[in-house]
Amino acid sequence: MASYKLTYFNVTGLGEPIRFLLSYLGREFEDYRLPQDLWPSIKPNMPFGKVPVLEVDGKEAHQSTAIARYLGKEADLAGSDSWEDLQIDMAVDAFHDFRMALVGYFFEADKDLKEKKREPLMNNTAPFYLGKFDELVKQNNGYLANGKLSWGDIYFVACGSLINHIIEMDVFDKYENLRILRDNVHSIPQIKIWLETRPKTIF
């Protein structure tokens, strides 16, 4: 059995899909949550200066989506052929387009600019993307792709608290099919245990 060490901040964010997938796989992992004040000294040692980083038997992997796809294959949560893989990748990368709009607003340091970004994000971008994802899940039997569970669903749902935190509402309350998707993921026994035992964080 490989050994795993995840380095990320003490939030869900982009580390959480990896925590979900390692939990799903039943793999023990060191869940290192770096204190924010240590970040400037740790950052230069991270590949491309970013986290999450997952060490697998001491070998460093970075990029949350790449790691999630890798773990998804281990977990038999990839597609059954390359066309199915494509459907999962399309949904996840569309999610990242949405996420970039979210974090571009959330991390905007200029207060006036942040306020300016708020209205189009909340009234156009967020409803547009969430509506599209809701429709996709409706067409796919409660999942994002191929009518069945994939690592893409786990990725999306694990990022749910980040989305909710940024847009200040519970998207799973508002969008019926996204709620079904979340419930499908959250009711997986290993994920359920992870949710009950994971550290409580601001998002």
Place this chain on the structure above:
Amino acid sequence: MASYKLTYFNVTGLGEPIRFLLSYLGREFEDYRLPQDLWPSIKPNMPFGKVPVLEVDGKEAHQSTAIARYLGKEADLAGSDSWEDLQIDMAVDAFHDFRMALVGYFFEADKDLKEKKREPLMNNTAPFYLGKFDELVKQNNGYLANGKLSWGDIYFVACGSLINHIIEMDVFDKYENLRILRDNVHSIPQIKIWLETRPKTIF
């Protein structure tokens, strides 16, 4: 043989990795370059409102990376196992982090803000990422991952003219290993023919 129609703008950008890969595969494709003034009427009909879109036997695929990974598998340009796939995905997603910084500057509509983004992009972000990619290629025998050609190399090199256009220099002149990577990709016979016959565009 499947039929392919690519819809994108009349530039290289995110459409070009798909054009490179279809050329590599020797697949004929309709290279539809939509006139800019038609975009507002076409946009609502595109999945998630974006291009490139590749129709494969009439079925729409979107997201350039997802499509490139799919075509890469068809072309035997994926990794030989899931760890190798991970190395390719890591490099490509790190490239997208860099690309987001590039386009965040390039498409900034506010002139003052654009000027403000320029200095840190040109003096910090671009040298940081390009130096990292150069080092990666040095470690990987002239490629981004696994010491051999993958769809990730084709993706990166096909986006080269976009990068050069935005940062107003030829990165392949400045970075020796990136030049080797580019030459490795550009010297592939099918890519060479594509480069000689493709439409001339501003980038």
